[in-house]
Amino acid sequence: MKHILVSLAALLVLATACxxxxxxxxxxxxxxxxxIIVVITKAQWEGEAGSAIREVLADAYPYLPQKxxxxxxxxxxxxxxxxxxxxxxxxxxLKIADTCACELKVRRDVWAAPQTMLIVSSPNEIAAAExxxxxxxxxxxxxxxxxxxxSVANAxxxxxxxxxLAVEDLFGGSPWFPQGYTIKKxxxxxxxxSYETATTIQGILIYSYPYTGNYQFTPAALxxxxxxxxxxxxxxxxxxxxxxxNPSIIPGYQMVSYxxxxxxxxxxxxxxxxxxxxxxxxxxxxxxxxxxRVIVADGFVYAAKHKKRNYLRQVEAIVSSFHWSE
Numbered sequence: 136m137k138h139i140l141v142s143l144a145a146l147l148v149l150a151t152a153c154x155x156x157x158x159x160x161x162x163x164x165x166x167x168x169x170x171i172i173v174v175i176t177k178a179q180w181e182g183e184a185g186s187a188i189r190e191v192l193a194d195a196y197p198y199l200p201q202k203x204x205x206x207x208x209x210x211x212x213x214x215x216x217x218x219x220x221x222x223x224x225x226x227x228x229l230k231i232a233d234t235c236a237c238e239l240k241v242r243r244d245v246w247a248a249p250q251t252m253l254i255v256s257s258p259n260e261i262a263a264a265e266x267x268x269x270x271x272x273x274x275x276x277x278x279x280x281x282x283x284x285x286s287v288a289n290a291x292x293x294x295x296x297x298x299x300l301a302v303e304d305l306f307g308g309s310p311w312f313p314q315g316y317t318i319k320k321x322x323x324x325x326x327x328x329s330y331e332t333a334t335t336i337q338g339i340l341i342y343s344y345p346y347t348g349n350y351q352f353t354p355a356a357l358x359x360x361x362x363x364x365x366x367x368x369x370x371x372x373x374x375x376x377x378x379x380x381n382p383s384i385i386p387g388y389q390m391v392s393y394x395x396x397x398x399x400x401x402x403x404x405x406x407x408x409x410x411x412x413x414x415x416x417x418x419x420x421x422x423x424x425x426x427x428r429v430i431v432a433d434g435f436v437y438a439a440k441h442k443k444r445n446y447l448r449q450v451e452a453i454v455s456s457f458h459w460s461e
Contacts, residue, residue: 161248164224168445170207171225171278172216179260180210184229187264191271192227192278196444197387198402198415203444206278222247224285225278229263230256237266241277249288251281286452289313298328302341307424308459310339310432325368336437337450340364341457343428351429352399354388357420361433366408376409378435380416394458396421405435415443417451424459432457 166172171192179185193204211220224247235256242252253274257263267274290311298316302309305326312328316339320327325342342364350356358380365378380386386403398419406413416435423430434450436443 161244161246161250162222164222164247164250165219166223166225167207168224168282169205169448170209170223171227172220172223173208173210173227173229174213174216175210175229176212177210179229179231182260183264184231184260184267185210187267188227188229191267191274196447198384198404198417199443199447200404200413200415201443203442205275205444221245222250224250225281226250226252227274228252228254230254231258231260231263232256233258237262239270239273239277249281249285251277253277282448283452283455286313286449287311287456290453290456302326302328303460306341306343306430308430308457310341310453310456310458312339312453320368322368325364327368334438334440335446336435337446338369338435338437339450339453340369340433340435341431342433343423343430346422346427346429352420354386354401357399357401357418357431358386358403360429361418361431365405371407371410371412373407373410376407376412378405378412379408380404381406381413391419391455393419393455396457396459412437412439414438415447417447417454419454419457430457 173180173188175184189208192206193208196203196205206225235258237257240254240256242254244250245252255263255267257266290313293314295312295314295316298312298318299309301318301321305324316328316330318326319329324344325340328339328341330337344360351360362379369378371377381404384403386401389400391398391400398421401418401420403416404413405416414436416433418431418433420429420431422428432454434447434454436446436450438446
């Protein structure tokens with residue numbers, strides 16, 4: 136059976152065409168971080184299209200010590216999209232009609248701000264499922280970017296300016312740090328910035344060393360250097376213990392670019408020598424502005440009693456926000 140969600144599409148057009156042009160005049164978003172409202176019928180959710188959506192967006196988040204989905208999905212039929220749900224931070228809307236070609240469209244701030252809505256159009260459900268799977272990276276990145284941009288915007292609005300300025304003095308640039316982050320340790324080539332509660336630690340390590348060749352950007356070389364700095368500067372809770380990259384994990388490694396800075400990204404798990412602490416981390420390594428040094432911005436999480444996905448996303452957003460000072 137083909138389901139044509141006409142009224143919701145009409146609402147989208149109306150909201151886009153007639154709604155306030157200034158996003159700040161719209162209601163604030165609702166919903167939990169990492170949550171997506173999936174607007175499709177129950178039959179589609181239980182069928183091939185729903186399977187494809189779950190396969191892509193509810194796949195395991197990489198490099199966490201316990202399995203967690205990349206996103207928490209909530210299926211809502213068209214009739215359930217009430218006034219409250221329209222303000223949700225993330226929405227995926229599936230539009231199936233004979234006249235539709237397979238395409239992805241991203242709409243920002245349709246009913247609230249900062250809202251991201253991904254509209255997937257397709258002539259039928261099977262084609263929709265195939266299209267979603269084929270465009271996995273674009274679908275995931277749409278919502279990853281939305282969550283990251285919100286975190287960075289919040290850090291800019293409510294920043295710890297003194298921490299940023301201290302980092303800029305050392306490295307010529309800095310991430311944006313939200314309120315609550317404090318400097319835990321600082322040397323001439325290393326700084327540890329941390330946000331801590333009774334049960335969690337979100338840490339940002341930034342350090343640098345002379346650049347001597349591209350071999351320094353291999354995963355093995357980057358992890359070796361990380362271990363040198365954490366051994367020296369990042370103790371664990373037991374006397375004589377310190378942080379190390381988990382040696383049994385093959386790290387994730389890719390090229391990324393944020394703020395016009397080309398970076399080598401490593402994802403893995405950290406452990407402790409002589410203790411029982413551990414968790415996930417993500418590192419970005421790149422050249423200094425003058426090309427003479429390697430700079431590493433590294434975010435790690437310790438949250439033994441909690442799920443870690445959202446904590447890791449927050450420190451990753453901070454790491455990705457590193458920018459050169461003006």
